[in-house]
Amino acid sequence: MTHVAIQPSYGNAVARRHWKDTLDQEVSFGTSPHADALTEDQLEWLLRVHPSGRARFWGATSAQDRNMSLLGAGDVVLFTGQNHVRGVGEVGATFRNADFADTMWSKDPTKGSWLNVYSLLAFQPILIPYKEIWDLPSFNTGDSFMGLRVLRGDRADEVLDGLGIRTSTESRRKIERDIEVARLISEGAKVVEVEGVHTERTAYRRSEREIVVHRAEALLVTEYRETLSGLDVRRLRTPSGITDLHVAGKDGCEVIEAKSDSGHGHVRLALGQLLDYAPHSPERVERLSALFPGRPADADVALLHRYGIDVLYRVALHQFERLEASGDARNHMRQAWSR
Template sequence: MGLVDVTRESVLKALEEHDHLGEEPFLLHYGFEPTHSSLLVHGGRRYRLDAIIAAAHRHALGHPLPQDMLADEHADAAHVLTQLGFEVRHPQTPQPTVTAPRLLVSPSYGSPESRQHWKDTLDQCVPFADEEYSRHLTEDQHRRLLTLHPEGRCRFWGATPGHDAKMAAVTTGDVVLFTGKNRVRAIGEVGAIFRNREFADALWPPKQGGESWHTVYSLREFQTTELPYEALNALLGYKPNFKYPGQLVLSGEQAAAGINGLLITTRTELERAGAMPPPVDVRMMRVEQQHTHTVTVERSAHQLLFNRTEAELVNAYCDTLAEVRTSRFATAAGICDLYLHGPGGRELIEAKSRVERPHVRAALAQLLDYARYAPAPIDRLSALFPKPLTPNALSLLHHYGIDSIHRTIEGTFERSPAPEARRRFIRDLVGFGEH
């Protein structure tokens, strides 16, 4: 007597009973608390697996299967249902909302010396695996660099000893804004970071009597941009005329405001979320012990580090919101653009800088992919565009229950809501925020 007595017919009767009573009365009738559990999926609806098994046992033998037996045989119960032709989905640990890395603001284009440094190690990659540079690296530093940059080449930046205290907590995955001439000139992601004066001097030979750089860090990603200080100041809460005279290392809410406000997506966050494979630890001989050093690398496709147009669109839209909490969350599919929680419920938004059909289709795919991993059930999916969609593109989104939001000529935003029936359909089909 047990799971072996459960039949497909008894499971279907249990599902019918569930639909007749409603979920909460059904769970209470069989003594189950409404907690997170594996799900049986049937007819586009989701049912708590263990409660359905208990009820199916009653329909087969006249009494429910005891909960203590279910707890011991949970994996077997899922297997039985699968063998009977039902779909079972197991709970996963919800992905956390993005915890902000640190945000460095690094003046890097003011003096002739810093402009030369930019030309030497940011405009171009440095072949650090070559003996000219590698002989200054410790074995651990060399290994760390090769792990993150298996090509043996990357961009570098650094800081003088006067910034040691600020730089002590900086780590892989932190974000750097390279500033100069009243704007952010580039955005980077910190790779390997260490202190090595000799290696720094090989990268940036100091002038006669000049100060050596001390902390060195590689850049996993690097992207040039043209972002005026006024835009950055608005995100970080500084006065509009603030000029960033020195190195800053920001953390917490202020760093999150800058990183999320710019829609920055780092490789490190994607790896932590499972959206990209993590780097493989490299263990190699010292370069001077080798005659050759050749590495073949296939880089994974990933999201852009920074898309200024989409970031500006999202920020402009957020400025129109009231009593709404804004954030982002990382998933095994990537990092969403905007996650809202307010009086109207929870909404997931994907922004696109263009309105052609490939961009509309990309927004659709990303929304459906991200929604499965939401920290809590999603009430609405929306795509954000800089101008109205064509009727055909709008129909595509509405077919899948997705709203379209676009910026008007006046600079306001207008929503084209999907039919409520289509919203419910896609919500039931995909299971937003359910794992």
């Protein structure tokens, strides 16, 4: 299970200097003075994760020993500062080494070395306003995310799902799962549960990784949301995931799922997610809608209409068209939505 750390890292001059030194650029940890400060095991582990001998790094003081003990390879870090998530990273190696930390960052005058060190398998600079996190069901408006915070379980999944974060470790595990299932089927063996496919840490050998933050859908949702007024607009956490929009108005509740593309594959995804979300709404769902950046093909509009789902699509800045499903289709499907 992936943990998510919210890591303040850009709010003052010292943090920004550290950012410039070890996040804006990779550090050559295999050369002096960095290599001299590493134990043999730490250097070996770093080279397994980063065969090039270079990586981005961050650290935390001993005050964060407990939080840092929770983080491991494949976990996600949101690097925050000045009211934004400014970067998203995927954890590689983690260890405690004050001497190594001191070769990269000046000590904190009161808390000492940034000895809880972690490297990053992947790092993506980004600019996500705190409001997008505040909109998630488990967060409060105005939270300034002071101090390192490690989220686990449902709260971590909520952030990953809500911000559209996909890690390289997750992608690799899916590929390995597909390979394993294909092998078992071809050999006539029983297909084990996904938890039965284990990955040893040595499998992290790869020089280039990518963490993906899907922003197109979030920006589309933000723009559409700005066209709504006088309505209770929020996001809803369900056992199936986080809705893009849950809108309550005088005509009842509407659940909206946004997609970054208007092609058939994305239409099918929106259809499945909407039908999955609807029964979990705390209010009776009167309308389901799929939101796209452009008009889907006629056959895809017909597919959604068949299940009583409206089509919303962008035609210009802050302008959207709605293609409504028939009343009969919506009334017929509403019985299934509300179960």
